[in-house]
Structure formats: C-alpha cells, structure tokens
Amino acid sequence: MEIQTTPSTAVANGEPHIAPLDPYKLIVNLSKNLKALPITDDAHFGEIKTDHMLVINYEPTTGWSAPEIKPYGPLSLDPACSCFHYCPNVFEGMKAYIGPNGEPRLFWPHKNMERLARSAERVALPPFDTDALLVLVKRLITVEARWIPSKPGHSLYVRPTIIGTRPMLGVAASDSAMIYVILSPVGRYFNGDAKGIPILAVGHSVRSWPGGTGGHKLGLNYAPGLLPQRIAEKQGYSQILWLFGEDSRITEASGMNFFVVVQSDDGDLDIITPPLDGMILPGLTRASCLELLDAHTQGKTVLPNIPASTRLHTHERVLTMHELVAWSAEGKLLEAFCVGTAVVVAPVGRIGFEGKDVVLPTEDAGLGLVGKALWERVVDIQSGRVPWEDWSVTCE
Amino acid sequence: MEIQTTPSTAVANGEPHIAPLDPYKLIVNLSKNLKALPITDDAHFGEIKTDHMLVINYEPTTGWSAPEIKPYGPLSLDPACSCFHYCPNVFEGMKAYIGPNGEPRLFWPHKNMERLARSAERVALPPFDTDALLVLVKRLITVEARWIPSKPGHSLYVRPTIIGTRPMLGVAASDSAMIYVILSPVGRYFNGDAKGIPILAVGHSVRSWPGGTGGHKLGLNYAPGLLPQRIAEKQGYSQILWLFGEDSRITEASGMNFFVVVQSDDGDLDIITPPLDGMILPGLTRASCLELLDAHTQGKTVLPNIPASTRLHTHERVLTMHELVAWSAEGKLLEAFCVGTAVVVAPVGRIGFEGKDVVLPTEDAGLGLVGKALWERVVDIQSGRVPWEDWSVTCE
Numbered sequence: 001m002e003i004q005t006t007p008s009t010a011v012a013n014g015e016p017h018i019a020p021l022d023p024y025k026l027i028v029n030l031s032k033n034l035k036a037l038p039i040t041d042d043a044h045f046g047e048i049k050t051d052h053m054l055v056i057n058y059e060p061t062t063g064w065s066a067p068e069i070k071p072y073g074p075l076s077l078d079p080a081c082s083c084f085h086y087c088p089n090v091f092e093g094m095k096a097y098i099g100p101n102g103e104p105r106l107f108w109p110h111k112n113m114e115r116l117a118r119s120a121e122r123v124a125l126p127p128f129d130t131d132a133l134l135v136l137v138k139r140l141i142t143v144e145a146r147w148i149p150s151k152p153g154h155s156l157y158v159r160p161t162i163i164g165t166r167p168m169l170g171v172a173a174s175d176s177a178m179i180y181v182i183l184s185p186v187g188r189y190f191n192g193d194a195k196g197i198p199i200l201a202v203g204h205s206v207r208s209w210p211g212g213t214g215g216h217k218l219g220l221n222y223a224p225g226l227l228p229q230r231i232a233e234k235q236g237y238s239q240i241l242w243l244f245g246e247d248s249r250i251t252e253a254s255g256m257n258f259f260v261v262v263q264s265d266d267g268d269l270d271i272i273t274p275p276l277d278g279m280i281l282p283g284l285t286r287a288s289c290l291e292l293l294d295a296h297t298q299g300k301t302v303l304p305n306i307p308a309s310t311r312l313h314t315h316e317r318v319l320t321m322h323e324l325v326a327w328s329a330e331g332k333l334l335e336a337f338c339v340g341t342a343v344v345v346a347p348v349g350r351i352g353f354e355g356k357d358v359v360l361p362t363e364d365a366g367l368g369l370v371g372k373a374l375w376e377r378v379v380d381i382q383s384g385r386v387p388w389e390d391w392s393v394t395c396e
Numbered sequence: 397m398e399i400q401t402t403p404s405t406a407v408a409n410g411e412p413h414i415a416p417l418d419p420y421k422l423i424v425n426l427s428k429n430l431k432a433l434p435i436t437d438d439a440h441f442g443e444i445k446t447d448h449m450l451v452i453n454y455e456p457t458t459g460w461s462a463p464e465i466k467p468y469g470p471l472s473l474d475p476a477c478s479c480f481h482y483c484p485n486v487f488e489g490m491k492a493y494i495g496p497n498g499e500p501r502l503f504w505p506h507k508n509m510e511r512l513a514r515s516a517e518r519v520a521l522p523p524f525d526t527d528a529l530l531v532l533v534k535r536l537i538t539v540e541a542r543w544i545p546s547k548p549g550h551s552l553y554v555r556p557t558i559i560g561t562r563p564m565l566g567v568a569a570s571d572s573a574m575i576y577v578i579l580s581p582v583g584r585y586f587n588g589d590a591k592g593i594p595i596l597a598v599g600h601s602v603r604s605w606p607g608g609t610g611g612h613k614l615g616l617n618y619a620p621g622l623l624p625q626r627i628a629e630k631q632g633y634s635q636i637l638w639l640f641g642e643d644s645r646i647t648e649a650s651g652m653n654f655f656v657v658v659q660s661d662d663g664d665l666d667i668i669t670p671p672l673d674g675m676i677l678p679g680l681t682r683a684s685c686l687e688l689l690d691a692h693t694q695g696k697t698v699l700p701n702i703p704a705s706t707r708l709h710t711h712e713r714v715l716t717m718h719e720l721v722a723w724s725a726e727g728k729l730l731e732a733f734c735v736g737t738a739v740v741v742a743p744v745g746r747i748g749f750e751g752k753d754v755v756l757p758t759e760d761a762g763l764g765l766v767g768k769a770l771w772e773r774v775v776d777i778q779s780g781r782v783p784w785e786d787w788s789v790t791c792e
Contacts, residue, residue, distance in 0.1 A: 046476060046565020053475060074472040075480075079449060079578050080442060084471075084559050086618035087483040124622040159565055163480050164619075169442020169555055169580060171651050173622045182475050184565060206607030211600055213620045220616035222482035223560075224609045226520040226569045255567050 019063030021056060021128045021179075023135040028143070031071035037147065041187040045342065046157060050147045050183040054140045057165070058126045060175040067136050069143055072182065082164030082174035089219035090119035093341040094158040096141045096183075096395070098148045099384030104141050104156075104395040107382040109134055111284050112160070115217055120162050122216045124173035133160070137181055138395040145395075149185050153379060157186045157342070189343040196349025196363045197338075199253060200237035201321050202228055207242035207254060208279040214251070215278040225254045237352055239338070244279060248321040248353075251279050256338035256346070257286040260324065261370045263332040268311040271370060275316040285339040288381075288391065289374050290314050301388075303373035312370065321353050328358045335368035336360050344382075345375035415459030417452060417524045417575075419531040424539070427467035433543065437583040441738065442553060446543045446579040450536045453561070454522045456571040463532050465539055468578065478560030478570035485615035486515035489737040490554035492537045492579075492791070494544045495780030500537050500552075500791040503778040505530055507680050508556070511613055516558050518612045520569035529556070529575065534791040536577055541791075545581050549775060553582045553738070585739040592745025592759045593734075595649060596633035597717050598624055603638035603650060604675040610647070611674040621650045633748055635734070640675060644717040644749075647675050652734035652742070653682035656720065657766045659728040664707040667766060671712040681735040684777075684787065685770050686710050697784075699769035708766065717749050724754045731764035732756050740778075741771040 031051045038048050053072045057065040083089050092112040099105045113130035121127065137160060141148075148156040160181045164174025205228045207221065208214020214221060228240050241258060242251045251274055252258055262270040271293055276282050293312045296303045306312070327333040336348035349363035362368040367375055380386035384394075427447045434444050449468045453461040479485050488508040495501045509526035517523065533556060537544075544552040556577045560570025601624045603617065604610020610617060624636050637654060638647045647670055648654055658666040667689055672678050689708045692699045702708070723729040732744035745759035758764040763771055776782040780790075 044564050044566050047563075049476065072475070075475050076470040076472055079468070079471050079557070079576055080445060080555075080580075083480060084485055084557055085487055085555075085615050086622070087485055087615040088619040088622060089480055089483055091481055122623060123619045124626050157565065159476075159481075161475070161480055167443075168440050169553065170440050170585075171618055171622075171625075173626050180475055184476075189566075204607055206605060209602055209605035209608065211602030212605065212608075218619065219481050219483040220619050222567055223484040223519045223614065223616050226482070226484060226567075227518060229567075230520050230569050 017063070019065075021064040021067070021132040023067065023132050023139070025066035026136060026139065027066055027068045029068060029070040030143075038185060041154075045186055045189055046159070046184045048184055050144045050156075050185070052140065052143055053183075054136055054179075054181040056136075056179040058177040058179075064128065069140055075178070075180070077165060078167035080167045080169055082166045085169065086164070086171060086174075087220045088123035088125055088164035088174045089162070090116060090123060090125065090217060091159060091161045091219060092116045092217060094137075094160070095155040095341055095382060096148050096158055097155050097383035098150050099392075099394065103384070104145050104148055105382070105384045105392050106138065106141070106158070106395060108284050108288070108391050109137065109393060115282070116160055116162065119216045119218055122213060123164070123218060125162055125164060125177050126175070128179065133179065140181055140183070141395045144183050147183060147185050149187070151187070153344075154185070154187045155382070157184045159184070186342070189346065195366055196347040196360055197239060198237045198350050198352070199239045199241050199338075199348050200232040200235065200352040201241040201243055201248070201250070202232070203243035203248055206244060207251060208244070210278065212279070214280060215276070215282065217281060222254060229254075235352070241351060243321060250274055250319045250321060250324075252281060253338050256340035256343060257281065257283040259289065259337050259339060260319065260327075260333060261335035261368065262327050263334055264313070268313055269334070269370065270313050270315060272315045272317060272319050274319050283340055285341055285344060285378065288378055289339055289345070290316070292374060292377055293370075304376045306369060306373050321351075324351065324358055325353065333358070333360065335362055335371050337367065337371040339374070344378055345371050347371055413459070415461075417460040417463070417528040419463065419528050419535070421462035422532060422535065423462055423464045425464060425466040426539070434581060437550075441582055441585055442555070442580045444580055446540045446552075446581070448536065448539055449579075450532055450575075450577040452532075452575040454524075454573040454575075460524065465536055471574070471576070473561060474563035476563045476565055478562045481565065482560070482567060482570075483616045484519035484521055484560035484570045485558070486512060486519060486521065486613060487555060487557045487615060488512045488613060490533075490556070491551040491737055491778060492544050492554055493551050493779035494546050495788075495790065499780070500541045500544055501778070501780045501788050502534065502537070502554070502791060504680050504684070504787050505533065505789060511678070512556055512558065515612045515614055518609060519560070519614060521558055521560060521573050522571070524575065533577055536579065537791045540579050543579060543581050545583070547583070550581070550583045551778070553580045555580070582738070585742065591762055592743040592756055593635060594633045594746050594748070595635045595637045595734075595744050596628040596631065596748040597637040597639055597644070597646070598628070599639035599644055602640060603647060605640065606674065608675070610676060611672070611678065613677060618650060625650075631748070637747060639717060646670055646715045646717060646720075648677060649734045652736035652739055653677065653679040655685065655733050655735060656715065656723075656729060657731035657764065658723050659730055660709070664709055665730070665766065666709050666711060668711045668713060668715050670715050679736055681737055681740060681774065684774055685735055685741070686712070688770060688773055689766075700772045702765060702769050717747075720747065720754055721749065729754070729756065731758055731767050733763065733767040735770070740774055741767050743767055
C-alpha cells in the first residue's frame, strides 16, 4: 500500500479535513442587474436590501465552504433545518459609514465578531475564525460601497447572521450551519424621532433570567417580546422596557440598552445604566457611551455642547423603576435614552409604569444635553469625522 | 358608478379580503419520483422525510394562500425573514399509526392544533383555523400512508411548523408566515432503550422562568439547551433534567415531561409529576398518562400487568431533587420516566445531581411496572388496538 506524504484529498491521516473559514477562497459572483438606489427615506428599517450578500456554509465532515459574495436572493433550506425548529440562530448589527475621504468605514467591528462567536458558542453552533469573517464582511461592504448613504445619521446597516442548518428533527446541536451577511441602507430607526419615544415598563412578561440567555445576542431572545410590544403599541407606547424581579429593576429595552441622566445634589450629572449581570445585552454603543462620558469627565475630550467643567459620573448599577418615579417627582430626572447600533441614541419621552407615565422633561424636545452630545459624538466617530481610539476602521 | 353587490375581487367594501385557511382550496401536486421506503431502522430521529409536504403561506394583505401538498423539497426564503433573526417559530409533534384495519390514525390531534394556535399567538404570528389545518394534516397523512411503519412502537412522526416570514430587519411581529407540515417515519427515539437513560439535573442554566415562554411549544425554548446537553453528553448523560429555583425543583426534560413512581407507606404507589405552572410544556402524553393512571385506580380500566387492586395515586405538584435523593435513600423511589410524543414513555436509569447519581432500581431493566404499563397502553390506544375516549381518530 502506497502512503501519500501530502494528502491530496479531504482526508489526511485518516481524519477528515475540517476546513477553516478562509477569506482567500472567496468567490465573487457579481449581479448583472444592479438595483436603483432608493430615492426616499420612507422604507421600513431593513426593508431595502443591496445587490449582494455573503454566504458561507459549514458541514461537519468538510468544514467551512469557500465563501461566496453573490447576488442577493432567497436561501434554499431543507424544511427540517434546525433554524426553523429549535432556533440556534444568532446575529449581529453593525453600521458602515462613508468617511471624509469617501472610504467605507465600520465601527468597532472586531467587537461584533467576538460577540457573534460567543453567541454561536452559546447555542452550540460551529466555531469560526472571527478575523477571517471580518475580512469578508469588509470585502462585501467594499463591493456594495455605492449603497452607503452619505446623508448625516444615515448608514448601511450590516447584518451578519448564523443559522443552524442540520436537516433532522431530533433535538441536538446543529452540526451544520450557514453564515450569511446582508446589507440594508437605513435612516433613523424611529420615525418622528424629533420627539422622545414613549416606552412601556413591563414586569409580568420577563425577557431574561439568571441562567438564561439574555446576555447573548441570540435570535431567540426577541420573539417573546413581539406580542408584548404589539400590546404596548395599542396602548400608545412604541417600545418595551423590560423589568426584572420584585423590585422592578430595569434591564433593557429589547435590542437597546437604557440610560438615565439624574441631577446630583452637587450640581454634577449622574448617568446610570443597568450592569452587565448576564441578563442584558453587552451593547457596543452602551460601552462606547460609557467610555466617552468618562473621557469627558477625565478631561480627555469635551463632548459637544457640554461645558468641560460639567462632571458626568457614570454608574453601572441596579436601577429600579421606583427610583425613576422618585427622581421624576423631585425634578431630578433630566433625561432617559436608549442606545444601540440601530438607533445609536434615541430619546425616551415617557415611561408607562403601573398605569401612570413618568414624563421626561425632554418629551417634546427629543434628546437632552447628554443624549444629544452622545449621539453627535458617536456618529462623528463612526463616520470617521472625529478620530477616537481604534473604534472606526476602514474597509480597505 | 356601478355598485357590485357581490364582490368579485379580493377587495370587498373597500377592505382587503383576508382569506381564511381553507382546505377546500387544496392543490395536490404529487411527486413523480417516489422514494424507496427505508429498509433498516438505523436512521437518526427525523432524518428520513417522506415524498410530500403541506405548505400554506400567509401575507397580511391577502391572508392564507391555497394550501398545497407538493413534493418534499427546500423552502425558498428571503434572508431577512423573521424566522432567521427573531425566531417567531413554533411547531408540534404528532404521530400517525396504522390501525387494525389498515387505516391511518392520529392521536388527540385537535389538542395539538389548539396548542399550535396558542404557540402562534404567543409569538404574534397570524391566527389560523385549527379545524381547517387538521383536515389538511389528515389529508397529507392519507397521501403518505405507505410511509406509516407497521412495526410495533414505530410510527410516522408528523411535524406541523409555523415560521415568521416577514422579510425586514426591524424588530416587529411577523405579519407574514408559512405553515408547513413534514413527515418522518421513526422508530424508538433513544437507541439502546432496553436500559434506562442517564439524565443530568441542571440548575445553573435555566430553561424557563415565571413570565417566560416555557409553557408554550416554541422553537426558541430549545436552542438554549443544546450546549448544556452537549456538555452533559460528554459527562455520560443523554438528556438534561431542568431545575428551577433554590429548592432545585424539577421542571421538565426538554421536550419531555418527567414522572416518578414512589412507594407509599400504605402499599399504594404515588406517581408524581411537576404541575403546569407556565414553566413546563403541557404535554399531551403527560395528560394521557395522568388520565390512564386515574382510570386504573377508579376501576375504569386495568393497565397491563398492574393488578387491579394496586392503587396508583397521581400528584401534579412541586417536586424537588432533594425529595428524589431522600426517597432513593429510603428505597422508595421505584421508577422515573420521561414522556412525550417522540419517546412516548422512556425509562430514566440514573439522575446526576450535585456530583452524584440517583440510581433507579430499573436502571438496567428499562421501564418499570408503571412506565411499561403506560407505554403499552398509550401505544395500543394510539394505534387503534385499544379504544379509549376519542383519543385516536382516523385520517379519513
């Protein structure tokens, strides 16, 4: 029997070769019929898709397939695939901007890739090389650069997704998977966002729990909120603020982290957000807001329209609705806002709780002093107009 | 302007006509290349699919499409569909048997349809007529009757599924949906089921909680258990027994309800299962087992190989691992078993808890007195050999 010293097939040393995710194998298959760019801004968030998508498949015997950028179109999947039945589906939200020199830019993208890998691990999807995927995401954005809106506050939303594709009905980890990335040009997430959004605090339906999955970006964390959100909308609220426990502690608005600004007795401002206790998503916009607020107070930067002498004290701590009610009654509750990739920073106008509304002073004006400063600075950094650390990177 | 008295288009009285789910609109498109029936039993559960599937689509402007029975094949879906991102996906598990006269039979199918409708409502999917869907499910099974195994304990597994198909990335209720039903001939769920299955009690990862969705049959309840199950398998256990709370109360094994049989001091048997507190699935096999056990004790039937004089007392109550440990130490813990559509009744051999195993007397023998009686009687009723109430219905 002849022994091959260098394996020429998919089997080496009797073990199947599990191919890693390899950007050098990329196949680019461009669309021959490019779509017209949208003229108006009135599409729903994520309704318009660009011309191309990135697709990579994983099979347990062969590993990751050659990545392919190809015309945007339907996925063809066996009806028994895990993604439909047991929901091992994870995703990320990122935004691409056009920088000052016309270059496509991403914001903190390796953080999204790392979180995506943690999400995949949590639902037992196959591991992948996060750097390799980021190379491919950048390549896709470069191919689709004409879709990146230049209008201020607008961007190209990037949705990396991994779904379980094991085509069997027994309940087991999905040993097949598909990574795909789709893109959508987006404006502001909320219509009429000059005013603060009305939000309903909900405690009877519970988003997450200690030992649950609320700290990971899993698709399955969202469906339970769809019915409560529909009910809230009928009551005049546009989002849910999820509470936990008998003390009505605030966790997050699904898909968005929550902040309040409170006047402190010494004239400074306290900016409070719930802690990363495993029940809320570790948001990247949340992390960037906290860092920028601290940088202002430490004198490393001056946030727009906030005096350098104004001290902004950040607190990651348990925050209850009862505290908000008390601060509001005392006139100390200055602002509430939600942050996330899709919204960046969105003002909260009022918070429904136990049949009454906590009304924010900024209800009609929209973002207050701190929220507005954060929105401006974060978008400036994201679009490359203001450099900050290594947060904004080009796609070249 | 001429007024039409009977609307001839999809618009009546200026309102779009939202079509209900209508079995009379069924289109049957039979495969021209029927598959060979499987010869051996060694496929994974739900690996083999039959020749056809049932598909019905819902769009918000038109309602339910004409149902179609067509060759089994891949679904074609926009990559932005809700099912991949936010997981508003629900399903049922049913089993079709061949009755004594060769007729296809289903077990309590309207209960599955009602539970499916409740599941759909919980994740804000469009409503549907449960009777209409059942007519279509029966029709599909009739078309596929040659696939129903006649071997004892084998059956045709039926998987009605509803997925959200709204093709937009904004987080909102899916106002588009697809119902589909696929079929798979199955044997016993667990291999080597002559012995009791080893099961690991897990409390650090939590399947459900008050205000959560554990009481509904949602796809999203399953993915969080895939990683804990993989870890348990590496420790020699094949399933998870989900605990809740500081008192280590037993909830369910994912996809299966849990029962124990305890020797009572007066010589009777206590059969205990956790209550329907919203954290466990209201299983149909669970309900049928409880009813049959009560019927035995009430003299309405005699379960196989259990003396008519043996009183079986059922209890739906909080059940903790500490109780199981104590009963085991006292020699009173006679049996533990899991029940569900896929397994019917599966014996538990040992339960890992806090680093030790609670070993059941039936570990090597498989099902004990009560579990075996239930398995036999439930399968006899399901296959139409023993009539009981209206539980088994024909598909004609």
